[in-house]
Amino acid sequence: MEHNGKLRVRFNLFDALIILLALGVLAAAVVLRNRSVEGGVTHETTTMRYTVEWTRTPHNMAECIHVGDDAFRATDGAYLGTVAEFRAVPHVELEYSAAQGRYIRYESPDHDDIYITIEGQGYATVKDVTIGDIPVRVGMELPLKGKGYARIGYVVDMDTMDAVLPTTTDLGAGNLTADYVIRVEDARDFISANIHEGDHLYEAVTGAQLGVVKSFSVQPYTETRLGADGVARTVEKDGRSLVLIRLEGRCVEKNDGYYLDGATELKVGAATYFRSQYLERQFTFFELTSLE
Numbered sequence: 525m526e527h528n529g530k531l532r533v534r535f536n537l538f539d540a541l542i543i544l545l546a547l548g549v550l551a552a553a554v555v556l557r558n559r560s561v562e563g564g565v566t567h568e569t570t571t572m573r574y575t576v577e578w579t580r581t582p583h584n585m586a587e588c589i590h591v592g593d594d595a596f597r598a599t600d601g602a603y604l605g606t607v608a609e610f611r612a613v614p615h616v617e618l619e620y621s622a623a624q625g626r627y628i629r630y631e632s633p634d635h636d637d638i639y640i641t642i643e644g645q646g647y648a649t650v651k652d653v654t655i656g657d658i659p660v661r662v663g664m665e666l667p668l669k670g671k672g673y674a675r676i677g678y679v680v681d682m683d684t685m686d687a688v689l690p691t692t693t694d695l696g697a698g699n700l701t702a703d704y705v706i707r708v709e710d711a712r713d714f715i716s717a718n719i720h721e722g723d724h725l726y727e728a729v730t731g732a733q734l735g736v737v738k739s740f741s742v743q744p745y746t747e748t749r750l751g752a753d754g755v756a757r758t759v760e761k762d763g764r765s766l767v768l769i770r771l772e773g774r775c776v777e778k779n780d781g782y783y784l785d786g787a788t789e790l791k792v793g794a795a796t797y798f799r800s801q802y803l804e805r806q807f808t809f810f811e812l813t814s815l816e
Contacts, residue, residue, distance in 0.1 A: 581637070589670065662714060666678065694733070708806070
């Protein structure tokens with residue numbers, strides 16, 4: 525309203541409520557900016573990174589990628605984070621030579637391997653590390669896309685940076701303690717580098733706890749191959765390992781066998797996938813040491 529040549533603004537109770545509501549929304553946005561909600565539970569988030577490997581890409585594919593690109597999961601559009609850095613290196617093939625009786629490495633003249641580091645806000649539970657909108661584990665297959673490019677790759681490295689990963693002492697359900705060994709074959713170096721004593725492993729499909737890693741050993745991975753002279757020889761596969769992991773877990777006895785955490789059957793010779801907070805890999809039950 526104009527009074528004595530001046531414009532006076534009057535505020536009533538309704539105006540004040542609108543202003544307070546707007547300030548409340550702004551404050552909530554600031555508080556939640558670094559939080560994530562999952563299943564009704566709010567998690568504090570922090571900056572984390574992981575690296576995806578694309579193998580045997582065309583030479584020109586790296587030209588499509590740019591630092592700062594938003595990255596998404598190609599299957600459903602889930603947000604992964606932003607491209608923090610990337611690099612392309614010549615693709616190296618590993619092939620057995622019968623003439624030389626060993627595996628040889630050679631660079632492919634037509635292909636590169638691309639390593640893309642994704643950065644996003646993440647949080648950790650005792651079972652998962654979630655970055656962006658998805659749980660991320662070293663060894664997992666990830667169909668990654670950005671503007672103008674897409675390809676299926678594997679997560680080969682994870683950096684949780686300043687985050688402290690939560691731990692647990694729970695070994696799962698069951699009245700029996702099982703001490704047993706699992707075997708991971710043909711494992712690349714980034715797999716063995718992400719296994720540690722004290723890790724809790726879970727069956728990838730059922731989510732049942734397999735137990736806690738008590739110890740592990742990394743050995744050269746060997747295969748039997750036929751030489752040029754027709755004689756079979758055992759040769760090491762360069763860059764690959766055989767990992768034996770000793771676990772302690774809890775299980776229950778049923779009519780047809782022993783089930784870890786009441787869900788996953790402990791059966792020597794059977795193969796399945798395990799996961800930890802940050803690792804995923806296929807394994808085989810190798811040896812049942814004790815059950816009591």
